[in-house]
Amino acid sequence: MLRILQFLYSLRAFLLFVLLEVTAIWLIVENNSPQGAAFFNSSSAIIGSALKKQSDVADFFSLAEANEALITENASLLAALEGFQTIPDSIAIELDSLLTATYEFKGARVVSNSLRFSQNNLTLNKGSKDGIKPGMGVFNHEGVVGRVKTVSVNFSVAISLLNTGMLISSKIKSNGVFGSVNWDGNDSRHAKMLYIGRHVNAQVGDTVITSGFNAVFPEGISIGIISEINSNKDNPNYLDILIALSTDFSKVGYVYLVENTQFDELDSLNIKSEVTNEF
Amino acid sequence: MNFKSLITFIFLVIVLGLIQILLLKNLALFGIAFCFIYLVSILSWPTSIPAIPLLLLGFSLGLLIDVFYDTLGIHALAATFLAFLRPHWLKVISPSGGYDDTTNPTISEMGIGWYISYSWPLIFAFCLLFFLTDQWGTGRFLTALNKSFFSSTFTVLLAIIVQLLFFKRRRGI
Numbered sequence: 001m002l003r004i005l006q007f008l009y010s011l012r013a014f015l016l017f018v019l020l021e022v023t024a025i026w027l028i029v030e031n032n033s034p035q036g037a038a039f040f041n042s043s044s045a046i047i048g049s050a051l052k053k054q055s056d057v058a059d060f061f062s063l064a065e066a067n068e069a070l071i072t073e074n075a076s077l078l079a080a081l082e083g084f085q086t087i088p089d090s091i092a093i094e095l096d097s098l099l100t101a102t103y104e105f106k107g108a109r110v111v112s113n114s115l116r117f118s119q120n121n122l123t124l125n126k127g128s129k130d131g132i133k134p135g136m137g138v139f140n141h142e143g144v145v146g147r148v149k150t151v152s153v154n155f156s157v158a159i160s161l162l163n164t165g166m167l168i169s170s171k172i173k174s175n176g177v178f179g180s181v182n183w184d185g186n187d188s189r190h191a192k193m194l195y196i197g198r199h200v201n202a203q204v205g206d207t208v209i210t211s212g213f214n215a216v217f218p219e220g221i222s223i224g225i226i227s228e229i230n231s232n233k234d235n236p237n238y239l240d241i242l243i244a245l246s247t248d249f250s251k252v253g254y255v256y257l258v259e260n261t262q263f264d265e266l267d268s269l270n271i272k273s274e275v276t277n278e279f
Numbered sequence: 280m281n282f283k284s285l286i287t288f289i290f291l292v293i294v295l296g297l298i299q300i301l302l303l304k305n306l307a308l309f310g311i312a313f314c315f316i317y318l319v320s321i322l323s324w325p326t327s328i329p330a331i332p333l334l335l336l337g338f339s340l341g342l343l344i345d346v347f348y349d350t351l352g353i354h355a356l357a358a359t360f361l362a363f364l365r366p367h368w369l370k371v372i373s374p375s376g377g378y379d380d381t382t383n384p385t386i387s388e389m390g391i392g393w394y395i396s397y398s399w400p401l402i403f404a405f406c407l408l409f410f411l412t413d414q415w416g417t418g419r420f421l422t423a424l425n426k427s428f429f430s431s432t433f434t435v436l437l438a439i440i441v442q443l444l445f446f447k448r449r450r451g452i
Contacts, residue, residue, distance in 0.1 A: 012331065013329075013330035013331055013334065013363075014363075016330075016331055016334050016335075017334055017359065017363045020334060020335075020338045020355075020359045021356060021359055021360070023338075023355075024338070024341075024342075024352045024353075024355040024356035024359060025352065025356065026352075027342075027345075027351050027352030027355065028351065028352035028353060028356065028412065030351075031351040031352060047346055047347060050300070050347075051347065054300075054301050112304075112347075112349070113305070114304070114305065114348070114349065116307045116310060116313065117350065117413050118413050118414045119350065119413065121349040123349070157349060185414060185419065185422075186422075187310065188310075
């Protein structure tokens with residue numbers, strides 16, 4: 001018995017090494033499981049505020065660009081508003097539940113972002129006290145950015161579209177064929193569009209937008225433009241489509257968050273009918 | 280190891296950690312060369328430090344960096360591996376006559392050639408494990424290898440510059 005203990009004692013460094021590595025692997029697995037609660041991440045108060053201080057300094061240098069983007073955004077909103085301004089007449093439209101807004105929008109600033117790894121995340125400066133909830137969609141004036149994963153009181157962490165585990169329900173704008181956009185981990189400007197059948201007549205230059213099926217994003221938010229179409233070697237039934245993302249992830253500074261107010265109802269319906277929903 | 284050098288090393292850990300988190304987090308030359316300068320603080324502890332404190336240091340430092348990188352566990356995994364390899368690698372490349380008890384594995388004491396042969400393989404092992412874990416399941420081994428090679432070279436280069444600029448030369452040499 002003593003000799004076993006002596007033997008173990010002589011191996012103590014190696015045993016500690018194994019223990020620490022197992023802990024680290026457990027943390028990685030736990031943190032990457034979609035339902036797992038993430039305790040240590042950048043949405044905690046101290047780390048979030050440190051990252052915010054850093055981005056306070058860094059963002060100062062891109063203010064001019066941010067202003068320009070806001071002006072363009074305002075202009076397009078004004079143009080859209082023009083269509084809604086009706087000529088006053090005597091017919092009154094009754095408001096009922098059919099006309100309630102399904103989507104609510106909020107704004108936030110990105111305090112930390114990564115794009116070089118295969119699992120990229122963003123930290124936003126709004127948290128549960130501003131009404132941010134896990135599952136909200138994140139986009140900016142250019143296109144889709146990601147989806148909120150965890151929320152603390154003052155900060156939230158979103159999974160970036162540049163994350164190999166993220167699928168976004170999307171469709172080709174010109175013919176309405178839908179598939180899923182998934183990042184292949186290659187470079188931050190391109191992603192793959194999956195599950196587009198061989199028979200589909202897709203063209204290079206077609207726009208890819210969100211489909212609105214997923215209940216996270218409203219229909220019609222830009223994702224990218226098809227830049228390459230090849231035949232798929234692994235699965236000849238589908239096309240291998242490469243899209244150039246419309247969002248420049250290296251410059252994501254301010255984002256909008258969108259919440260589907262009917263998400264719970266849709267989700268429980270999906271669970272009842274055993275449909276797995278993608279995001 | 281006396282109290283003064285302990286304070287110096289803790290200071291080094293904090294400063295390099297802050298530089299890593301605040302400046303180098305979003306830096307990647309050409310999209311492949313990352314810099315993990317905080318590893319220098321693990322690499323420059325004296326050669327006489329026992330394996331267990333070194334492992335604990337590597338793990339906790341990695342975990343701290345992870346929290347800021349939002350890559351929970353990956354830095355910790357790789358940094359613990361680096362801390363585990365360090366004593367073995369030091370034994371392999373020990374100069375004739377071995378080390379003094381007070382030897383610090385730094386450029387000012389061991390010279391630049393020795394330092395490269397000491398740090399590059401260790402940092403390469405760190406990077407390889409880091410990028411393999413990061414890309415786990417995507418099956419892109421060559422990208423990981425590519426990134427590891429350039430990241431470790433870049434990190435060693437920066438480590439040498441940091442040491443030449445900021446580490447005190449010993450006994451007025």
